[in-house]
Amino acid sequence: MDTILFIICAIVAILSGLNMILQKHPISSALSLVGVMGALAVLYLLLGAEFLAMAQMFVYAGAVMVLFIFVIMLLNMGRERASRKSWFAQIVGLPLVLAFLGILLFITKAALPPFRAVQFGTWVGGGAYNIGRLLFTTYLLPFEVISVVVLIAIVGAVILARKEID
Amino acid sequence: MIPPMPVPLSWYLFLSAVLFALGVAGFIYRKNVITMFLSIELMLNAVNLTFIAFSYQLQHIDGQIYSFFVMVIAAAEAAVGLAIILAVFRNRGTLQVDEVDTMKL
Amino acid sequence: MNYYVVSVIKIVIVFAIFMTALAYLQWVERKVLGHIQTRTGPLRVGPHGLLQPLADVFKLLTKEDLVPPYASKIFYLGAPFVAVVLSLISISVIPFGPKITVFGTTTYMQIGDVPISVLFVLAISSVSVYGVALAGWASNNKYSLLGGLRSSAQMISYELPLTLAIVAPLLLSNHLSFRAIADTQAGYYLGFIPHWNIFRCPFPQVFGFAIYLIAGFAETNRIPFDLPEAENELVAGYHTEYSSMKFACFFMAEYANMITITAIATLLFLGAWHPLFPGPYCDYFPTFCFLIAALIFFYGAANPARSRDRKTFPVFGLAMLVLAAIWAVPQFHFVTVPLWWFCAKVGGLLFAYIWVRGTLPRFRYDQLMRFAWTFLFPAALINLLLTALFVAVFKGC
Numbered sequence: 063m064d065t066i067l068f069i070i071c072a073i074v075a076i077l078s079g080l081n082m083i084l085q086k087h088p089i090s091s092a093l094s095l096v097g098v099m100g101a102l103a104v105l106y107l108l109l110g111a112e113f114l115a116m117a118q119m120f121v122y123a124g125a126v127m128v129l130f131i132f133v134i135m136l137l138n139m140g141r142e143r144a145s146r147k148s149w150f151a152q153i154v155g156l157p158l159v160l161a162f163l164g165i166l167l168f169i170t171k172a173a174l175p176p177f178r179a180v181q182f183g184t185w186v187g188g189g190a191y192n193i194g195r196l197l198f199t200t201y202l203l204p205f206e207v208i209s210v211v212v213l214i215a216i217v218g219a220v221i222l223a224r225k226e227i228d
Numbered sequence: 229m230i231p232p233m234p235v236p237l238s239w240y241l242f243l244s245a246v247l248f249a250l251g252v253a254g255f256i257y258r259k260n261v262i263t264m265f266l267s268i269e270l271m272l273n274a275v276n277l278t279f280i281a282f283s284y285q286l287q288h289i290d291g292q293i294y295s296f297f298v299m300v301i302a303a304a305e306a307a308v309g310l311a312i313i314l315a316v317f318r319n320r321g322t323l324q325v326d327e328v329d330t331m332k333l
Numbered sequence: 334m335n336y337y338v339v340s341v342i343k344i345v346i347v348f349a350i351f352m353t354a355l356a357y358l359q360w361v362e363r364k365v366l367g368h369i370q371t372r373t374g375p376l377r378v379g380p381h382g383l384l385q386p387l388a389d390v391f392k393l394l395t396k397e398d399l400v401p402p403y404a405s406k407i408f409y410l411g412a413p414f415v416a417v418v419l420s421l422i423s424i425s426v427i428p429f430g431p432k433i434t435v436f437g438t439t440t441y442m443q444i445g446d447v448p449i450s451v452l453f454v455l456a457i458s459s460v461s462v463y464g465v466a467l468a469g470w471a472s473n474n475k476y477s478l479l480g481g482l483r484s485s486a487q488m489i490s491y492e493l494p495l496t497l498a499i500v501a502p503l504l505l506s507n508h509l510s511f512r513a514i515a516d517t518q519a520g521y522y523l524g525f526i527p528h529w530n531i532f533r534c535p536f537p538q539v540f541g542f543a544i545y546l547i548a549g550f551a552e553t554n555r556i557p558f559d560l561p562e563a564e565n566e567l568v569a570g571y572h573t574e575y576s577s578m579k580f581a582c583f584f585m586a587e588y589a590n591m592i593t594i595t596a597i598a599t600l601l602f603l604g605a606w607h608p609l610f611p612g613p614y615c616d617y618f619p620t621f622c623f624l625i626a627a628l629i630f631f632y633g634a635a636n637p638a639r640s641r642d643r644k645t646f647p648v649f650g651l652a653m654l655v656l657a658a659i660w661a662v663p664q665f666h667f668v669t670v671p672l673w674w675f676c677a678k679v680g681g682l683l684f685a686y687i688w689v690r691g692t693l694p695r696f697r698y699d700q701l702m703r704f705a706w707t708f709l710f711p712a713a714l715i716n717l718l719l720t721a722l723f724v725a726v727f728k729g730c
Binding site for chain 2: 064065068072075076079080082083088091092095098099102105106108109110111113114117118121122125126129130133134136137152155156158159160162163166167170171177178179180181185187188192193196197201204208211212214215216218219220221222223
């Protein structure tokens with residue numbers, strides 16, 4: 063069951079990711095990314111991170127991506143036009159990406175210790191209770207800092223997006 | 229009842245690597261600011277998956293806390309980034325990165 | 334294997350009842366609205382229009398299915414399904430009653446008991462913006478686009494007070510699962526005040542409940558906040574271009590969301606299936622209510638307003654008597670009584686929804702946003718802070 067779910071979600075994630083970078087229309091790309099996020103949320107659940115899975119849907123898919131789609135709709139963007147982007151990126155880009163992927167896979171394969179087998183339900187550490195406890199004890203300072211960061215971001219966004227009064 | 233079959237954790241890491249590479253490719257090849265932004269989000273998601281996978285490996289939830297922080301930062305970043313995109317669009321009327329080049333000689 | 338069989342049976346039962354409730358909620362709404370406006374509402378199809386939902390389904394199925402040539406096909410066709418699927422998913426984690434034992438099988442009156450079901454419902458409801466936003470965008474029509482934009486802005490804005498209002502009862506109950514929250518609300522203070530979160534001791538959630546209900550109206554795009562489909566400015570908003578079954582999908586999604594929102598309100602604030610008053614007579618209260626309904630029907634049959642009532646009202650009265658008899662059997666009480674209380678609370682809230690629709694005018698768009706951000710959001714925040722403070726100070730109250 064775990065294997066089946068993993069394979070389905072992995073395929074959905076990879077296909078959606080591919081679709082995201084191949085689609086010419088920003089709204090298709092954004093929705094493909096939502097697909098990736100949904101698949102990843104299921105994988106988080108399999109990894110015992112139930113709170114994170116829900117936060118993924120709630121924060122990422124439900125808030126951040128809706129914001130993206132909202133902006134895309136607001137600006138009423140069309141398809142992307144053909145590019146005049148530097149030939150350097152065009153030519154060297156793909157080999158670089160592939161090399162990078164190869165290195166990542168190699169590191170995962172060779173250089174790291176043997177891995178556990180993931181079995182749903184054997185470890186459920188990611189409940190809301192544990193996360194909250196750790197967040198408000200060990201990680202209290204980062205938590206406060208990040209809340210200030212978010213506040214700054216909100217104020218910054220409001221100021222940036224405001225219509226300028228000339 | 230189907231007996232639960234374990235999945236090696238490295239599969240999760242491979243998936244994460246592939247998604248990250250897709251994000252990088254999207255960032256390099258796409259010209260629309262929004263799509264580039266989406267590619268960044270994809271990379272962040274891939275990293276989150278790695279964090280959570282390692283959190284499972286170590287049976288410790290620190291990794292999940294990190295990915296929680298990543299999510300919050302991503303939300304803040306999206307708010308500011310989209311505001312910047314709005315401002316750019318208002319001033320330049322385009323969102324192709326290669327057309328926003330008035331500073332170029 | 335047993336688990337799967339039981340699950341499938343539960344899914345079938347819940348789905349059948351839920352779909353019937355959806356269809357008849359619309360009939361009830363038209364009837365109640367009619368009587369609020371001193372009309373009679375649907376009357377032609379079946380006795381008192383009782384077959385109206387069937388006729389509506391037939392009408393929607395046989396209508397021409399138009400796809401505007403300038404719409405983007407995939408999203409245009411996908412949006413209604415996204416909307417209806419997401420609105421139906423949430424019902425899977427909502428419990429309707431306590432743990433029961435039927436034919437030697439012990440199970441919950443709930444499809445799936447997830448330890449984080451509150452978060453699950455919140456996540457699903459936050460994703461359900463996509464259906465509306467996509468429909469508005471994909472129709473490629475000014476009115477639809479405006480409706481879609483309005484609704485996504487509105488749903489994002491009202492999600493904040495909604496979530497903050499939900500968090501306060503979570504603080505009181507200390508759980509994230511609907512079932513556990515419902516279980517903490519059993520019992521009575523001083524022997525007669527129920528332990529519901531709306532009356533809960535350190536800080537009663539009266540304000541939280543009010544905020545939740547108001548935000549719930551906005552989340553479901555119901556009347557004081559139905560800007561996304563404001564027909565006199567936007568034709569029909571995001572579903573202007575939709576016809577036939579695709580329109581029906583949006584319609585179903587709206588009503589399913591209504592039922593879900595009211596069910597959550599019942600679970601989090603109104604003590605789920607726990608009765609309003611204690612005592613042995615509480616188990617016979619449903620019977621009493623059905624008997625009164627039967628009496629009213631028989632009275633109506635004796636003094637008919639229309640000649641037809643002389644035949645139909647006795648039938649309804651008899652049906653009520655049968656229901657009263659079912660609810661009077663003590664052997665069934667373990668399932669019927671909680672179910673009755675749950676349905677009564679949900680039904681009362683749904684009636685309030687319809688009542689508000691018949692009473693209040695629509696907000697203006699800037700008023701709507703200002704109301705969310707300058708009143709509802711701070712109010713929810715203050716309610717949450719006070720609840721947290723009281724819970725921290727008066728521990729174990």
